Amino acid sequence: MTSKDLHKQPFSEETITKLDIFEKYLESWLPVAIQSPFITEVNICDFFAGIGRDIKGTDGSPIRIIKTIKKFEDTILKQKLKIHILFNEYILAKYQQLCDCISKEQEALKNLDSNLSIEILNEDFKELFVSKKSSLENHFNLFFLDQSGIKQVTEDVFLDLTKFRKTDFMFFVSSSAFKRFASDTSFRKYFPDIDH
Ligand SMILES: C[S@@+](CC[C@H](N)C(=O)[O-])C[C@H]1O[C@@H](n2cnc3c(N)ncnc32)[C@H](O)[C@@H]1O
Numbered sequence: 001m002t003s004k005d006l007h008k009q010p011f012s013e014e015t016i017t018k019l020d021i022f023e024k025y026l027e028s029w030l031p032v033a034i035q036s037p038f039i040t041e042v043n044i045c046d047f048f049a050g051i052g053r054d055i056k057g058t059d060g061s062p063i064r065i066i067k068t069i070k071k072f073e074d075t076i077l078k079q080k081l082k083i084h085i086l087f088n089e090y091i092l093a094k095y096q097q098l099c100d101c102i103s104k105e106q107e108a109l110k111n112l113d114s115n116l117s118i119e120i121l122n123e124d125f126k127e128l129f130v131s132k133k134s135s136l137e138n139h140f141n142l143f144f145l146d147q148s149g150i151k152q153v154t155e156d157v158f159l160d161l162t163k164f165r166k167t168d169f170m171f172f173v174s175s176s177a178f179k180r181f182a183s184d185t186s187f188r189k190y191f192p193d194i195d196h
Contacts, residue, residue, distance in 0.1 A: 006148065007094065010056040022144055022170060023064040029142055029168060030068060034075050041082040043141040044069075045132075047125050048148070049087040051094045052101030061144055062087050062098060066105050069116065076115055083112075088121040088128055095122035125152045129160075137164050145171035 006015060026044070033042045044065055052062045059067065065085060069076070076083065087102065089095040099120050109116060121128060125147070141164065145153050150173045161169050 004148075007051050007054065009054075011054040011058050011060070016058065018146070018172060019059070019061060019064060022061060022146075023068060025168075025170060026065065026068045026142065027071075030072055031075070033140060034072060034079050034081050039081070039140050041084070041139065043084045043086060043136060043139055044144075045086040045088075045136070045141060046144045046146070047086075047088050047128065048144075048146045048152070049089045049098055049120075050146075051089070051097040061146060062102060063105070065144075066102070066109065069112070070108060073111060076112065081115060083116050085116070085118045086121065086132075087118070088123055088125065090122065090124055092122060095120070126154075126157070129157060133160060136167070139166060141167040141169075143167060143169035143171075145169060147172065149174050 011019070033039045046061050046065060049062050050060045053060050069083060069085075087098060089098050102118060102120060125145075143161070147153055153171045153173070161167065
């Protein structure tokens, strides 16, 4: 079962809706973190980050994260919130495009220099999640898990995520994959209880 590469064509209307939902969530989540007297540091992790934008220049999740942080720049500075962004992309060529895209945004973020750190990684999500789990699990986090298809956020990962007490996470599974492959053995391995 292969999933189509979302970065080889302009984002579809459905993809843009998905990204809008994530962006709106972030726009609500971030002010809560900024204003909370108990939160001094947050992590925003985009574990399947892509290349930053689509081929037509429509903002992808990395740019939406950066623009949202920029929107709240004044209050972030006033409240001295520290933000760490983790971007991860497994495909090397895409990771390189992502690095270029983010480096072009650095100028716009210069006022936030001492409040913002950005880490860009080129790792397989499951391995990265295992290696980062213990350092992230007691922090305030927002995780965006925009996997292609269905395979990455397994039951084990999901159960681990539910144990992170101060973490909000948003993940997507492809509804077209559900429609097309619900009875396929490769699909049932991940969703044994799904009705088909
Ligand atoms: C649905 S796209 C994410 C799109 C992104 N949110 C955006 O706005 O452009 C999923 C991304 O995950 C990457 N990917 C695929 N397998 C991965 C893995 N095992 N670990 C991390 N990233 C992976 C793909 O190359 C693809 O760029």
